[in-house]
Structures are given as structure tokens and as C-alpha cells.
Amino acid sequence: MVSSAVLAGGGTAGHVNPLLAVADELRERDPDVAITVLGTANGLESELVPARGYPLRHVPRVPMPRRPSAEWVSLPGRFKAAVEAAGAVIDESRAQVVVGFGGYVSTPAYVAAHRRGVPIVIHEQNARPGLANRAGARWAARIGVTFPDTPLRGGEVTGLPLRREIAELVRARAVDARAARAAAAQELGLDAGLSTVVVTGGSLGALSLNTAVSGAVGDLLAAGAQVLHLTGKGKGDAVREELGRAVAAGTVPTALVGRYDVREYLGEMHLAYAVADLVVCRSGAGTVSELAALGIPAVYVPLPVGNGEQRLNAAPVVDAGGGLLIDDEQLSSTWVAEQVPALVADPxxxxxxxxxxxxxxxxxxxxxxxxxxxxxxxxxAGRG
Structure with a gap:
């Protein structure tokens, strides 16, 4: 059994949510386990970790400069301070293990643990691993990966630790999916009897998704669907204006306008997933893993910037037949009108x-x- 563990990860939901899911599982196995979380003072973890009841200890945020700059001069000193801060927490908590989920705080935690001979366990959420986990994998006793082709030697496929709301929805759908759908539809003010398309580009939204889907509003509604379109903060007006133009042009009957629900943000995404028959979305690791765990088909539109990990994230589900993949530059209202209504109309x-x-x-x-x-x-313990 594990009596004390330090968990490191923060900055984004992609790091914090899996961390909390594993912390909850360790606590469920042993309510007396001592869990300490390493994170930053300003990241998402500064709110979520204490709210879940776990102590959060701060480690200085030390991003690696992408190009030569004055920051390189101070990097060794700042990184040394971060390693010392992580090491102090490991010592004080008498941690038996350090579990890292990537991000800025994980690298100093891995270095501090390695110097102390404390075993390291890594979880990598993306198909293409980040710098912190690539570095820490050299010393790791165990490595868990979300996707099977993740290039970390010795990685074992664990999937993504699901956040609490999604895990609960998985269980509810296994018991009575229709009841879970009806309850969510009532809370959202939607019709549980209609085929439902959920569109989301995440909290910030995705302009290309918004433009392509809203431009095909007439075809979607004509196919008998209702749409829950989550535009992202500050992006709702453009979609509402497109809907208004479609009504004015006569391509959308006024009576059907209410079936196209435009919202900028929804904090309870599990409710949207509970009613979804199809999701149009980006393919971040969390999104792909949650939709697959729930058995929800999707049209995946990988983010066109970065190192290409979003395309790799979606590949296993798409290859299995659980989704479609369309490049961002190929996504258009014409493509949506040709593909999505026909799919929605084919149960x-x-x-x-x-x-x-x-x-x-x-x-x-x-x-x-x-x-x-x-x-x-x-x-x-066996070695000791």
C-alpha cells in the first residue's frame, strides 16, 4: 500500500484533471494515504486542488525559453530553486513515490525524486509526449500512456484518468443511458427526443468550427437535429448573427430557431455529453479520451498549430471507426452540410x-x- 505520495502537475486542465482522478483513486483505496500536490501559484491547480481537499505546495514556474534570450542566463538558478522546492516537499512528506503528469512543475519534481532514490511514476496524456515527461522517463519506475503509440520506452497503456464528472456519467449511462440523457436535457432545456449535435472548440472556442457549422445551420435543422453550439467566450455573437441571416434568407424557418442553442460556455460539459449523439470538436487528449470512454461519435478537427499531437490523439478512435477526422483547412460549411446531416439522419x-x-x-x-x-x-520496498 501507498502511505505517502507527491503528485506533480499543473497549469492546464489536461494536467490537473488526471492528477486529481489518480489522487481520488489512491484515497479511495486507502483513506489514510497522505497526498501532497506540487503546482504553481497561478495555474488552474491553485483553485481545483484545494477545493478537492488536497494540500498544494508551490514550485516556481520555470518555462524553458524557446529561443536564445536573456532568460537563458537566469535559467540554471531558477531551475535549481524549483528542484530545491520540490525536494523539500518530498522530504517533509516522506514520500514513497512521485507521480508526475507533465508540465512545468514535473521536471523539477522528477530531478528531486531521482536524486533521493524515490521512485517516479509518469502519466503522459498526449500521443506525442511533452518535454517534461520525455526527460523524466529516463528515470521512471513505471510509465502510463493514454494512447498506444506514444513514444515513451516502457510505457503501459492506461488510458486517461477520467475526471470525476465524466467517470460518474460513464457509470450512470451504464445503468440507464436514457434516464441520464433525459435528466441532462431537462437541465439544459433541450429536447431529449431529438438527435443532438454538440459543437465545441473548448473554453476559448474555435473560429473555424464556429464558422463552418453555423454556415450549415439550415441543413442541420432540416435533418431533424438540434444543435448545442458552444462558441467559446466572446465568440457567440458571430454565430447568432449567422443564424439570424439564415432566418432572414428563409433557409431556417422561424419555428426551428429554438433548436439551435448558442452558448459561449458551459461549465458542466458532462451534461452536453449526456445528450450528445455526435460531437464536432478539436481533438485534445482529454476530449478524445472522454468521448471514447462514453461511446460518443465525433467529428474531430485537430488544432492546426503545435506539434501535431491532436491528429495523433484522434487516430486510434478514428481508425476504429468511432469518429471522422477532417483537417482544419478543409473544414467548411459545404463539408459540414454534406457530411453531418446525413450522419445525424442515419441512426x-x-x-x-x-x-x-x-x-x-x-x-x-x-x-x-x-x-x-x-x-x-x-x-x-522489495529492494529495501
């Missing part, structure tokens, strides 16, 4: 895609990562 095809997505999904990622943590601690 047998949607059902087959849902089954394929579920087959590619992992619903017990937190348990699998917790197993790796326990195995690393047991192995270390």
Missing part, C-alpha cells in the same frame, strides 16, 4: 460509430495508473 451508422468509439475507449484509467503507483512502491 444505424451513428450506433455503429458509438460502439466503435466505446471499444476504443478506456474507462478505468485512474485505477490503472494507481496500480502502477502501487507496483512502483512495492518494487522499491
Amino acid at each position: 444505424q451508422r451513428l450506433a455503429a460509430m458509438a460502439s466503435a468509439a466505446a471499444g476504443a475507449g478506456v474507462r478505468d484509467g485512474a485505477q490503472r495508473v494507481a496500480d502502477l503507483v502501487e507496483a512502483a512502491v512495492a518494487e522499491q
Whole structure:
């Protein structure tokens, strides 16, 4: 059993949510386990971690400069301070293991743990691993990966540890998916009896998704669908204006306007997923993993910037038949009008895609990562 663990990760929901899921699983296995979280003072973890009841200790944020600059001069000193801060927490908590999820705070935690001979367990959420986890993997006792082709030697496929709301929805749908859908539809003010398309580009939204889908509003509604379009903060007016133009042009009857629900943000995304028959979205690791775990088909539009990991994230589900993939530059209102209404109007095809997505999904990622943590601690104890 694990009596004390330090978990490192922060900055984004992609790091914090899996961390909290694993922390909850370790606590469920042993309510007396001492869990300390390393994070930054300003990241998302500064709110979410204390709210979940775990102590948060701050480590200085030390991003690696992308190009030569004055920051390189101060980098060694700042990184040394971060390693010392992480090491102090490891010592004070008498941690048996350090579990890292990537991000700025993980690298100093890995270095401090390695110097002390404390076993390291890593979870990498993306198909293409980040710098922190690539560095820490050299010393890791166990490595869990979300996707099977992630290039980390010794990685074991654990899937993504699901955040609490999604894990609860997985269980609710397994018991009675229709009841879960009806309850969510009522809370959102939607019609549980209509085929539902959810459009989301994340909290910031995605202009290309907004433009392409809203431009095909007439075709979507004519196919009998209702649309929950989450535009991203500050991007709702443009979509509402497009809807208004479609009404004025007569391509959308006034009576159907209410079936196209435009919102800038929805904090309770699990409610949207509970009613969704199809999701049009980016393909971040969290989104892909959650939709697959829930067995929801999707049209994935990878973010066109970065190192290409979003395309890799979606590949296993798409290859299994659980989704479609379209490049951002190829996405258009014409493509949406040609592809999405026909899909929504074909319940047998949607059902087959849902089954394929579920087959590619992992619903017990937190348990699998917790197993790796326990195995690393047991192995270390055996050596001692």
C-alpha cells in the first residue's frame, strides 16, 4: 500500500484533471494515504486542488525559453530553486513515490525524486509526449500512456484518468443511458427526443468550427437535429448573427430557431455529453479520451498549430471507426452540410460509430495508473 505520495502537475486542465482522478483513486483505496500536490501559484491547480481537499505546495514556474534570450542566463538558478522546492516537499512528506503528469512543475519534481532514490511514476496524456515527461522517463519506475503509440520506452497503456464528472456519467449511462440523457436535457432545456449535435472548440472556442457549422445551420435543422453550439467566450455573437441571416434568407424557418442553442460556455460539459449523439470538436487528449470512454461519435478537427499531437490523439478512435477526422483547412460549411446531416439522419451508422468509439475507449484509467503507483512502491520496498 501507498502511505505517502507527491503528485506533480499543473497549469492546464489536461494536467490537473488526471492528477486529481489518480489522487481520488489512491484515497479511495486507502483513506489514510497522505497526498501532497506540487503546482504553481497561478495555474488552474491553485483553485481545483484545494477545493478537492488536497494540500498544494508551490514550485516556481520555470518555462524553458524557446529561443536564445536573456532568460537563458537566469535559467540554471531558477531551475535549481524549483528542484530545491520540490525536494523539500518530498522530504517533509516522506514520500514513497512521485507521480508526475507533465508540465512545468514535473521536471523539477522528477530531478528531486531521482536524486533521493524515490521512485517516479509518469502519466503522459498526449500521443506525442511533452518535454517534461520525455526527460523524466529516463528515470521512471513505471510509465502510463493514454494512447498506444506514444513514444515513451516502457510505457503501459492506461488510458486517461477520467475526471470525476465524466467517470460518474460513464457509470450512470451504464445503468440507464436514457434516464441520464433525459435528466441532462431537462437541465439544459433541450429536447431529449431529438438527435443532438454538440459543437465545441473548448473554453476559448474555435473560429473555424464556429464558422463552418453555423454556415450549415439550415441543413442541420432540416435533418431533424438540434444543435448545442458552444462558441467559446466572446465568440457567440458571430454565430447568432449567422443564424439570424439564415432566418432572414428563409433557409431556417422561424419555428426551428429554438433548436439551435448558442452558448459561449458551459461549465458542466458532462451534461452536453449526456445528450450528445455526435460531437464536432478539436481533438485534445482529454476530449478524445472522454468521448471514447462514453461511446460518443465525433467529428474531430485537430488544432492546426503545435506539434501535431491532436491528429495523433484522434487516430486510434478514428481508425476504429468511432469518429471522422477532417483537417482544419478543409473544414467548411459545404463539408459540414454534406457530411453531418446525413450522419445525424442515419441512426444505424451513428450506433455503429458509438460502439466503435466505446471499444476504443478506456474507462478505468485512474485505477490503472494507481496500480502502477502501487507496483512502483512495492518494487522499491522489495529492494529495501
